[in-house]
Amino acid sequence: MNPGDGGSIATMCGIAGYIGPRNAVEVVLDQLKRLEYRGYDSAGVAYPANGHIEVLKRAGKLTELKKLVDEVPRDSRIAIAHSRWATHGGPTNENAHPHYDAYERIAIIHNGIIENYLDLREELLAKGHKFRSQTDTEVAAHVIGEEYTEGVPLEEAVRKGVKRLRGAYALVVLSQHEKGKIVAARNASPLVLGIGAGENLLASDIPALLPYTREVVVLEENNIAMITLDNVSIMDLDGREQPVKPIHIEWDIAAAERGGYDHFMLKEIHEQPEVLRQCLAGRIDDNYQVRLEQVFSEHVWTEIDRVNIIACGTAYNAGLMGKHLFEKLLRLPTDVYYSSEFRYGDPVLSPKSLAIFVSQSGETADTLAALRLCKSRRIRTLGVVNVIGSSIARECDRTIFTQAGPEISVASTKAYTAQVTVLTLLAMYIAQVQEMPGVRVEEAVAELSGLAAKADECLKLEPQMIELATQFKDMPLCFFLGRGADANVALEGALKLKEIAYIPTQESPAGEMKHGPLALVQPGVIAVFGSTDPETRDKVVSSMKEIQARGGTVIAVVTEDDTVTERAADAIIRIPASKLGFLSALLTIIPMQLFAYHIARLRGCEIDQPRNLAKSVTVE
Ligand code: F6R
Numbered sequence: 001m002n003p004g005d006g007g008s009i010a011t012m013c014g015i016a017g018y019i020g021p022r023n024a025v026e027v028v029l030d031q032l033k034r035l036e037y038r039g040y041d042s043a044g045v046a047y048p049a050n051g052h053i054e055v056l057k058r059a060g061k062l063t064e065l066k067k068l069v070d071e072v073p074r075d076s077r078i079a080i081a082h083s084r085w086a087t088h089g090g091p092t093n094e095n096a097h098p099h100y101d102a103y104e105r106i107a108i109i110h111n112g113i114i115e116n117y118l119d120l121r122e123e124l125l126a127k128g129h130k131f132r133s134q135t136d137t138e139v140a141a142h143v144i145g146e147e148y149t150e151g152v153p154l155e156e157a158v159r160k161g162v163k164r165l166r167g168a169y170a171l172v173v174l175s176q177h178e179k180g181k182i183v184a185a186r187n188a189s190p191l192v193l194g195i196g197a198g199e200n201l202l203a204s205d206i207p208a209l210l211p212y213t214r215e216v217v218v219l220e221e222n223n224i225a226m227i228t229l230d231n232v233s234i235m236d237l238d239g240r241e242q243p244v245k246p247i248h249i250e251w252d253i254a255a256a257e258r259g260g261y262d263h264f265m266l267k268e269i270h271e272q273p274e275v276l277r278q279c280l281a282g283r284i285d286d287n288y289q290v291r292l293e294q295v296f297s298e299h300v301w302t303e304i305d306r307v308n309i310i311a312c313g314t315a316y317n318a319g320l321m322g323k324h325l326f327e328k329l330l331r332l333p334t335d336v337y338y339s340s341e342f343r344y345g346d347p348v349l350s351p352k353s354l355a356i357f358v359s360q361s362g363e364t365a366d367t368l369a370a371l372r373l374c375k376s377r378r379i380r381t382l383g384v385v386n387v388i389g390s391s392i393a394r395e396c397d398r399t400i401f402t403q404a405g406p407e408i409s410v411a412s413t414k415a416y417t418a419q420v421t422v423l424t425l426l427a428m429y430i431a432q433v434q435e436m437p438g439v440r441v442e443e444a445v446a447e448l449s450g451l452a453a454k455a456d457e458c459l460k461l462e463p464q465m466i467e468l469a470t471q472f473k474d475m476p477l478c479f480f481l482g483r484g485a486d487a488n489v490a491l492e493g494a495l496k497l498k499e500i501a502y503i504p505t506q507e508s509p510a511g512e513m514k515h516g517p518l519a520l521v522q523p524g525v526i527a528v529f530g531s532t533d534p535e536t537r538d539k540v541v542s543s544m545k546e547i548q549a550r551g552g553t554v555i556a557v558v559t560e561d562d563t564v565t566e567r568a569a570d571a572i573i574r575i576p577a578s579k580l581g582f583l584s585a586l587l588t589i590i591p592m593q594l595f596a597y598h599i600a601r602l603r604g605c606e607i608d609q610p611r612n613l614a615k616s617v618t619v620e
Contacts, residue, residue: 013040013082013083013084013085013097013109013110013111013204014031014032014035014036014040014043014082014083014203014204014205014208015080015081015082015109015111015170015172015191015202015203015204015208016028016029016031016032016035016080016081016082016201016202016203016204016208017079017080017081017172017174017182017184017201017202017203017227018031018078018079018199018200018201018212019077019078019180019181019182019199019200019201019227019228019229020077020196020198020199020200020201020229021077021198021199022077022199023074023075023076024047024076024077024078024079025045025047025069025074025075025076025079027079027201027212028045028079028080028081029045029062029065029066029069029081030211031081031201031203031208031209032062032081032082032083032208033062034207034208034210034211034253034257035083035203035204035205035207035208036062036083037257037408040062040083040084040085041059041060041084041085041086041091041388042057042058042059042060042083042084042086042091042092042093042095042096043057043058043061043062043064043065043081043082043083043084043096044056044057044058044065044081044082044084044096044097044098044109045057045065045069045079045080045081045082045098046079046080046081046098046107046109046174047074047076047078047079047080047174048076048078048174048176048179049074049076051176052104052176053098053100053104053105053106053107053174053175053176054074055098055099055100055107056068056069057093057096057097057098058093058096059091059092059093059095059096060091062083077229078174078179078180078182079174080098080107080109080172080173080174080182081098081109082096082097082098082109082110082172084096084097085388085405085406086388089133089134089135090388091388092133094132094133094134095133095134095135097109097110097135097137098174099132099133099135099137099138099140099141100132100138100141100145101141101142101144101145101146101148102124102129102130102142102145102146103145104176105145105148105175105176105177106141106144106145106148106154106157106173106174106175106176107141107173107174108137108140108141108144108171108172108173108174109137109171109172110136110137110140110169110170110171110172111169111170111189111190111191111204112167112168112169112170112187112188112189112278112281113136113167113168113169113278113281113282113403114136114137114139114140114165114166114167114169114282115166115167115281115282116165116166116167117136117139117140117167120139120142120143120164120165121139124139124142124143124146129142136167140161140165140169140171143161143164143165144157144158144161144162144171144173145157145161146161147160147161148161148175153178154173154175154177154178154181154183154226155181155183155224155226155235156239158171158173158183158184158185158224159185159224159235159237159239162185162187162224162237163237165187167187167188167281167282168187168188168189168277168278168281169185169186169187169188169189170184170185170186170187170189170190170191170204170219171184171185171186172184172191172202180228180229181226181227181228182202182226182227183224183225183226184202184219184224184225184226184227185223185224185225186219186220186221186222186223186224186225187221187222188221188277189204190204190205190218190219191203191204191218191219191225192204192205192206192209192216192217192218192219193216193217193219193225193227193232194209194212194213194215194216194217195213195215195216195217195232195246196212196213196215197213198229198230199212199229200227200228200229200230200231200232201213201227202225202227205256205257205259206249206251206256206259207253207256207257209249210249210251210253210256211253214248214249214250215246215247215248215249216246216247216248216249217232217234217244217245217246217247218247219234220234220242222236222237223235223236223237223242224236224237232244262601263409263597263601263607263608264408264409264608265409265411265413265500265597265607265608266597266607267409268407268408268409268413268414269413269414269459269590269593269594269597270459271405271414272413272414272417272455272459272590273452273453273455273456273459274452275403275404275405275414275417275418276417276418276421276451276452276455277452278403278404278405279402279403279404279418279421279422279425280421280425280448280449280452281403283425284425284445284448284449287442288441288442288443288445288446288449289432289441289442289445290425290428290429290432290441290445292400292425292426292429294398294399294400294401295382295398295400295426295429296380296382296397296398298433300380301430301433301434302434303352304332304352304353304354304380305333305350305352305353306332306333306334306335306350306352306353306354307322307323307326307332307333307334307335307353307354307355307356308334308335308336308337308342308347308349308353308354308355308356308374309322309323309334309335309336309337309355309356309358309423310336310337310338310339310342310355310356310357310358310367310370310371310374311336311338311339311357311358311359311364311367312338312339312340312359312364312366312367312617313412313495314360314412314415314416314419314492314495315358315359315360315364315367315412315415315416315419316336316338316339316358317416317488317489317491317492317495318358318384318416318419318420318423318492319336319356319358319419319423320336320488320491321420321423321424321485321488321489321582321585321586322334322336322356322358322420322423322426322427323335323336324484324485324488324582325423325424325427325582326423326427328582329427329428329431329439329444330427330430330431330434330436330439332430337370338366339357339364339366339367339369339370340366342370342373343366343369343370343373347373349374349377349379351378351379353379353380354379354380354381354382355370355371355374355379355380355381355382356381356382356383356384356423357370357371357381357382357383357384357385357392357396358383358384358385358419358423359383359384359385359386359390359392360385360386360387360402360404360407360412360415360419361386361387361390361615361616362383362385362386362387362390362391362392362393363387363390363391363392363616364392364616364617365617366617367392368391368392368395371383371392371395371396372395375395380397381395381396381397381398382396382397382398382399382400383395383396383398383399383400384399384400384402384419384422384423384426385399385400385401385402386401386402386403386404386407386415386418388401400422400425400426402415402418402419402421402422403418404417404418407615408608408615409607409608410499410608410609410610410613410614410615411496411499411500411596411607411608411610413496413593416492416589417455417586417589417590420586421448421451421586424448424582424583425448428441428444428445428448431444443579443580444580447578447579447580447583448580448583450578451578451583451586451587454575454576454578454583454587455587455590457575457576458575458576458587458590458591459590459594461573461574461575461590461591461594462594462598464573464591465573465591465594465595465598466594466598468555468571468595469595469598469599469601469602470598470602472526472553472555472599473501473599473602473603475503475524475525475526476503476504476524476525477503477504477505477506477520477524477525477526478494478497478503478504478505478506478525478526478527478528479505479506479507479517479520479521479525479526479527479528479547479552480493480494480497480505480506480507480527480528480530480592481507481508481509481510481513481527481528481529481530481540481543482509482510482529482530482531482540482585482588483509483510483511483531483533483536483539483540484533484536484585485532485533485581485582485585485586486529486530486531486532486533486540486585486588487508487509487510487530488585489530489585489586489588489589489592490507490508490509490528490529490530491507492589492592493507493528493530493588493589493592493593493595493596494506494507496592496593496596496597497592497595497596497599499610499613500596500597500600500605500607500610501596501599501600501603501605502603502605502610502611503599506520510529510539510540510543511539511543513543513546513547514546518546518547518550521546521547521550521551521552522550522551522552523551523552524551525547525551525552525553526552526553526554526555527544527547527552527553527554527555528555528556528557528592528595529543529544529554529555529556529557529565529569530557530585530588530592531556531557531558531562531565532557532558532559532575532577532581532584532585532587532588533581533584533585534562534581537562537564537565538564540565541564541565541568544556544565544568544569545568548568548570553570553571554568554569554570554571555569555570555571555572555573555595556568556569556571556572556573557573557575557588557591557592558572558573558574558575559574559575559576559577559584560574560575560576560577561577562574573591575587575588575590575591
């Protein structure tokens, strides 16, 4: 099995299921414990007891659920459990999984996002359904429950039910009437089955299976699985039986947590296509219109005269990409501030301005302080945050979540692409609500929706990046250069290399070289250029020549249609072009991340926890 097969996709939540001779409640809680490293905000378990399905759930850490479970002895031969990373609805007891259908005959747990849940919810409300939570999962439970009529086996009800759902999901269902089976369905969210001796299991990720079995089946897209005590069967959405193909997993548990990758950073780099899909899920409709429910009402956007984006580190670099787009696409004046500078800078703030706070963790002390400063001045605030329930997410007037899943490596990768994607979506949303003449929103949104596939292509550059990393791992200094949006991405490329490989970097817009930094160029120095904009291509080529003339070596990251730069560069990396040039620039970060990662690996650095750095900077 290769790294990434089934175990490495950006799962937001943990799924566990067990049927066998052991105490199933204990087994599924143990399975969840093994997924704890990915973070979560609530957890729950379901098992059959006294003629119904008992559901126990709690907001907070797994220990909270464990306390509840331990109140009385619980014993069952079958159970399912879930740990949640909230996407729809906050992390509360009600919103935690499992969820019942309307008649409490089935309980379900779910990873992913049901995109059409609002339409389905309305349809069900009109039929008299009542909901206990705000989640898309409960809607899915009611849909499957509707199909679970007299004489219909559970797997059939699930098959019919999932055909009505749109979006990404891994669903697991337990019924009070059929206590000998667990049924699961997968579409774009991972689900793995574990084949044991006289017991069977399922989970969202392989580490949750390994203490029990090493024979694993990765459920394919759009397939439905049924596990019983002594059998595992799979069918497709048309009910046709599918082969069950177990693979033997050799990884140790730590490697399995990393999806078989050597480091979380590499896993997270590889998750980016999936993250882009998750980030856009439910936010783009079939007509390429943006749907952002969490933001201000439409009239607010016509009032805003200025945007300030405030963030630190990688999130600041993402903010620069936001500025580029807000100004180019919307002609909306935008400034980007380091949070630490903003909070002490006595900023001049227009009362009609919007302050956007970009943060993966949602806990960065300087960004939080800057947010509080804006609130005290009664400025509208909007968060672009990854961690639900975090301080910045809670304190902003509105928050758009990046939906990138937990980021464990200290060096941020997938959070950056998700932050830029959310800022792009937001710019397109503003253009849409303002009906801006001259902005072709549908075309731009269509390009955005094709970004994940292009990110997949960029990952295929890894062998080439390994070669370059091997060649240049001992360089004394690395420049990262570009113009326009490429110059913004250059800052992020440089940050990755310095923080994990400890190689000094010099990053700036290429046009600035002559004004000072060029003095640093000498033989042995490498310059990585992003050059995706045909309009500035010739100028970038001139900058490359200036570096080569002084003994420097040039690596150019260009779009596949560029036939000019290859004649100038010493090494050329080709990424797919997007019609929205800004997105081509964004894609160049993927080879740069891989370059930094492989250099750090070859230099023997501690990649996931670089020296002197912490994942969440909660002090000044
Ligand atoms: C760099 C990195 C940091 C963070 C910065 C802000 O790889 O991860 O520069 O981007 O500390 O953190 P958040 O986004 O949590 O506010």
